[in-house]
Amino acid sequence: MSLSSSPPMxxxxxxxxxxxxxxxxxxxxxxxxxxxxxxxxxSPKVLWIGCADSRIPESVVTDAKPGDIxxxxxxxxxxxxxxxxxxxVLTYAINVVGVEHVLIVGHTHCGGAAACLEAAQAxxxxxxxxxxxxxxxxxxxxxxxxxxxxxxLEALPxxxxxxxxxxxxxxxxxxxxxxxxxIKGAWAAALGDESKEKRQxxxxxxxxxxxxxxxxxxxxxxxxxxxxx
Amino acid sequence: MARNSAxxxxxxxxxxxxxxxxxxxxxxxxxxxxxNHDLPTMCEGHADSQCSSHDVRDVVPxxxxxxxxxxxxxxxxxxxxxxxxxxxxxxxxxxxxxDSRILEGDITVARPGDVxxxxxxxxxxxxxxxxTLAxxxxxxxxxxVRNVAIVGHKKCGGVIFAYGESQDGFPERIFPTEEEGAExxxxxxxxxxxxxxxxxLANHLQQFWPKLTLEQATxxxxxxxxxNLFGMKQTILQxxxxxxxxxxxLLYDFTTGILETLTTVDIKP
Numbered sequence: 001m002s003l004s005s006s007p008p009m010x011x012x013x014x015x016x017x018x019x020x021x022x023x024x025x026x027x028x029x030x031x032x033x034x035x036x037x038x039x040x041x042x043s044p045k046v047l048w049i050g051c052a053d054s055r056i057p058e059s060v061v062t063d064a065k066p067g068d069i070x071x072x073x074x075x076x077x078x079x080x081x082x083x084x085x086x087x088x089v090l091t092y093a094i095n096v097v098g099v100e101h102v103l104i105v106g107h108t109h110c111g112g113a114a115a116c117l118e119a120a121q122a123x124x125x126x127x128x129x130x131x132x133x134x135x136x137x138x139x140x141x142x143x144x145x146x147x148x149x150x151x152x153l154e155a156l157p158x159x160x161x162x163x164x165x166x167x168x169x170x171x172x173x174x175x176x177x178x179x180x181x182x183i184k185g186a187w188a189a190a191l192g193d194e195s196k197e198k199r200q201x202x203x204x205x206x207x208x209x210x211x212x213x214x215x216x217x218x219x220x221x222x223x224x225x226x227x228x229x
Numbered sequence: 230m231a232r233n234s235a236x237x238x239x240x241x242x243x244x245x246x247x248x249x250x251x252x253x254x255x256x257x258x259x260x261x262x263x264x265n266h267d268l269p270t271m272c273e274g275h276a277d278s279q280c281s282s283h284d285v286r287d288v289v290p291x292x293x294x295x296x297x298x299x300x301x302x303x304x305x306x307x308x309x310x311x312x313x314x315x316x317x318x319x320x321x322x323x324x325x326x327x328d329s330r331i332l333e334g335d336i337t338v339a340r341p342g343d344v345x346x347x348x349x350x351x352x353x354x355x356x357x358x359x360x361t362l363a364x365x366x367x368x369x370x371x372x373x374v375r376n377v378a379i380v381g382h383k384k385c386g387g388v389i390f391a392y393g394e395s396q397d398g399f400p401e402r403i404f405p406t407e408e409e410g411a412e413x414x415x416x417x418x419x420x421x422x423x424x425x426x427x428x429x430l431a432n433h434l435q436q437f438w439p440k441l442t443l444e445q446a447t448x449x450x451x452x453x454x455x456x457n458l459f460g461m462k463q464t465i466l467q468x469x470x471x472x473x474x475x476x477x478x479l480l481y482d483f484t485t486g487i488l489e490t491l492t493t494v495d496i497k498p
């Protein structure tokens with residue numbers, strides 16, 4: 001199958017491919033075996049569920065090598081329990097490649113969070129929503145908008161609203177991930193194993209500061225010992 | 230929102246290339262990916278290229294420690310590296326695979342702010358998938374992105390699974406070789422959510438039998454996603470206010486680090 005005749009390569013793509021070729025050549029010159037080792041398969045210990053935002057290149061900010069981090073990125077680092085995409089990533093990560101740490105990573109100046117703040121404010125003032133709930137983006141952000149409405153932001157300084165939403169969102173997504181069968185199953189397997197050799201899976205909530213490049217642990221990590229059911 | 234001209238964008242990437250050359254001018258003795266400093270990576274001390282620490286408690290503190298060192302050194306050596314604006318204006322939307330061997334931030338030599346990213350199992354784009362649609366819609370309508378890249382890769386576990394599933398009903402199955410990634414081919418072990426996710430790809434690949442190589446299946450996967458995007462032409466043009474959007478089908482080989490172009494489609498009125 002091939003698509004109809006292609007237009008000339010865009011200048012941007014040509015620049016991208018040129019930069020990529022230079023990068024690959026440079027890596028190969030300094031570390032000749034580097035790419036070859038990737039051929040052996042992957043066994044990352046970390047799944048990064050982050051935002052699609054262009055300011056958070058996860059491999060760069062964690063100084064990761066190929067094989068270190070399995071990645072899912074979407075608008076506002078969401079994990080919806082009815083989302084086949086995120087669920088298939090989580091399941092593949094935990095049950096196929098053997099990930100041990102799931103990181104939910106929010107970030108400062110999140111456009112998705114800001115859109116939800118505007119939507120919540122519009123709802124409170126009976127104004128038209130900035131993002132139509134009938135669009136894919138509107139449907140995608142709907143749970144986060146509902147979360148924003150529960151945060152009692154009117155009691156907080158306006159300049160803190162976005163950061164409050166970003167952190168609350170991360171905590172909510174940690175809860176969502178922990179509610180999945182795949183995580184519950186991993187925890188149950190670990191708790192039921194008296195030898196303690198069974199893999200322990202942890203879920204963490206972090207926030208990345210785009211201005212400084214620093215990751216912050218929100219201290220909401222959950223693992224098998226916290227599972228009380 | 231101001232749009233960079235093609236010339237400015239090309240110059241921007243030339244600057245990125247210079248940045249790459251400077252970044253790689255290190256004498257690091259670690260096996261980490263060459264970047265702009267000599268720092269221990271999250272897998273410091275391990276002889277192989279993949280993190281093999283079995284102490285679960287070390288992994289997260291290690292990532293945070295390395296990140297804080299990286300942020301400090303980067304801020305010192307390249308003060309303009311971190312965007313000071315609270316907005317982003319990326320030039321490219323990358324729709325790629327979740328595979329841990331694909332470092333899109335390095336592969337594209339991107340600085341923060343350059344590339345908007347969506348990654349899922351086997352770089353799928355479904356017109357019914359709210360998750361991906363929200364990303365594409367936001368990128369094009371809100372951020373002004375006019376280049377979308379669907380990036381597949383060789384040895385993709387998702388493609389290998391779909392390749393196997395697409396042979397259901399055929400008397401003789403073809404199995405990938407170890408070179409092609411045979412260790413991924415335990416289709417009976419593939420969890421249900423992943424099987425559901427890859428069903429459309431498996432269904433699509435059926436039409437190419439009785440003759441289909443894994444390499445062809447890998448490319449057809451990328452072309453399928455590009456075609457799915459093209460099928461949403463009217464919606465995409467609404468998002469772009471009738472400005473053209475280029476959709477690129479790319480293939481990444483993590484054994485060489487090289488991106489290659491399979492196709493480019495121009496979505497225009």
